[in-house]
Amino acid sequence: MKQILEGSHAVAEIIRRINPAVVSAYPITPQTHIVEDLEKMKAEGWADFEYIRSESEFAAASIVLGASATGVRTYTATSSQGLLLMTEVLFNIAGMRLPVVVTCANRAISGPISIWNDQQDSVTIRDAGWVQLYGETSQEVIDLHILAYKLAESSLLPVMVNMDGFILTHTYEPIDIPPQNLIKKYLPDYKPAKNTYLDVNNPQSLGTFAPPDRYMEIRQELFDDVAESKNEIKKLSQEFKQVFGRDLGLFEEYKTKDARVVLVAMGSVCGTIKEVIDELRKKGQKVGLLKLTCFRPFPDEEIIKALSKAKYIAVVDKSISIGTEGILASDLKRAGFGKLKSKIQSFIVGLGGRDVNKKMIKQIINQVKLKDNSIKFVGE
Amino acid sequence: MKKFKHILTAKPGSAKENKTGSWRTFKPVIDQEACIGCDMCNKVCPDGICYSTGLKNKKGRIYYDRNLDYCKGCGLCAKECPVNAIKMVEDIK
Known part of the structure; x- marks a missing residue:
């Protein structure tokens, strides 16, 4: 059923239905409405996730990194300077192969200071090892979020969904948000493989150092898997069409x-x-x-x-x-x-x-x- | 389910498999007869590789040894030894 929704609100609503275990974010224009809505959902008791308030985007990214390392679904959103402040952690998330999904409400980078839209923020971190998807409309953006989680969890790669700040985040358009049961049919609960996440009953370390005889192979594997993920996107887009009836693709x-x-x-x-x-x-x-x-x-x-x-x-x-x-x-x-x-x-x-x-x-x-x-x- | 070719997790205690002694240029040599067993070398060693052997020398003092698998040759033990029982010697392999 189509509703007239603000882009940011639609994103918050799709995240609630995707049901991550942990959400952590720091508000920044023009991402603010997304995380405000998520916090409100939590405060009013109709969202299940833990909402962890952070003192900066660096902390928000680190919190979702840690949460994801315990083998649960996570979410964060940011923009512009916030994304750049996350940069170091974003490289780590990709290197540690954690299926984190982040929404970037695209905004210009200072200086001069600008809160308005362009795509300098996300393209600047294109080499971080993240899959980057860009939506034309808010409908496409929310559809991409569903696909992003499926892709992230099947390929163990982090995915960034990009939407133009204000042009999409703050405008209203008719949007169909799929019901939770349909989302669950396409995107089942996240169950990480044994020995890949932090577990007190099976102690191990994640994100350790790699000596020169290992590092290069690990980086090449990340490179190969990100390259290969385009085929997974094609496959998942076809499945998406079957379940939701809308087109997505490369x-x-x-x-x-x-x-x-x-x-x-x-x-x-x-x-x-x-x-x-x-x-x-x-x-x-x-x-x-x-x-x-x-x-x-x-x-x-x-x-x-x-x-x-x-x-x-x-x-x-x-x-x-x-x-x-x-x-x-x-x-x-x-x-x-x-x-x-x-x-x-x-x-x-x-x-x-x-x-x-x-x-x-x-x-x-x-x-x-x-x-x-x-x-x-x-x-x- | 995705499987990695290169494992990204490490088992507890597995750092000890990485023998860092190869980084060293100088190695400490302990004169075990001069050693008074004061434990200073152990206290100052950043890698905790100086240890009491539990054995006594001719003077009846418990003497110390070091584990060269992990000694990086920083020389702190030699610098701090109150009886100058430790000398740093170039580690030629």
Whole structure:
């Protein structure tokens, strides 16, 4: 049943139904409503989880690390500076192969101080060993949370679900939140394998040091498993469709089949891009969108196949690797090296909450067809 | 259920399998006849590798020994020994 819900409230509600044992978080705009709602649910007695208040995001991440190490389902959410403060712990969570799920309400990074949306926070920690998923709508974001837990627990990898701050977290849209019994059918209770978690009756250590003759193999195994998780995402997306009737996947191809110009983007900006594509298609322009859901692992082969016929590829980033270009753009160039003949150009939009409108998208579509291949900041 | 190729958990007490003595450049050599059994070397050793043998030397004093499997050669024992019974000697293998 569809209800008109605020994105953050919908996330809190899906987390309550997913039923983690431990939730710990530190409030930060624009994630605040998610954790406020979870705390309220706990205080009013209709949530089962332990809610542990923390003195910082570093502590919140450490608390869910420790809780997850005891073999239970955990949850935290953060944004921006909070995510960066968690960074050290996030690498540890991945290295210790703990199936933690975190929601990142994407926000710009200081300075200058900005509380508004872009995706600099999550892309900055792309090498931490986490699976990173990006939702276009709040519906997709809550669906991704269900898949994220299933993926995390089957692959023993942490998963970050990203939603654009304010644009999704603070807006209302019709959302279908699946009932708990249906969620449980898809996502059964988490039962970790024997000898993989902390247990007083079977003492052992987790997160110990590895000497030079072990460390590299352990890191390679993490690398291999994150790479392999794209196949698990494909499989779990099919199962998701069977249970909930909605599509998820590594990415969505929107009118790309015959497109000469293809835009590549992540998150809520894809909604605006789709509108522009529909308008331009009516005028006969062959334009399409590849909406990337799974940013880590980066699905190289699948993306190259999807983009093989495009003449011009405009990569629309809401973040930038200062000193190079848009992060998604350089990822795509790496994946397509020697395989894609198309022009790939990096466009930076929406930093620090700058609105991305249809005019800007049209400007990008016109610009990518020109000879110039420099990085463009499209602000107005 | 996912199984790891490389185990990430450690059994209790398994740190002792990692013999850290190989890190050392100098090793302590104890003159057991000079040793007065005061226990100072044991008290200052960061790795707890100096221990009482329970045996007596010619002077009738209980003398000490050290476990070179874990001695990192810091030299604290030699520095603190009140009777200079411990010398640090280059550990050539």
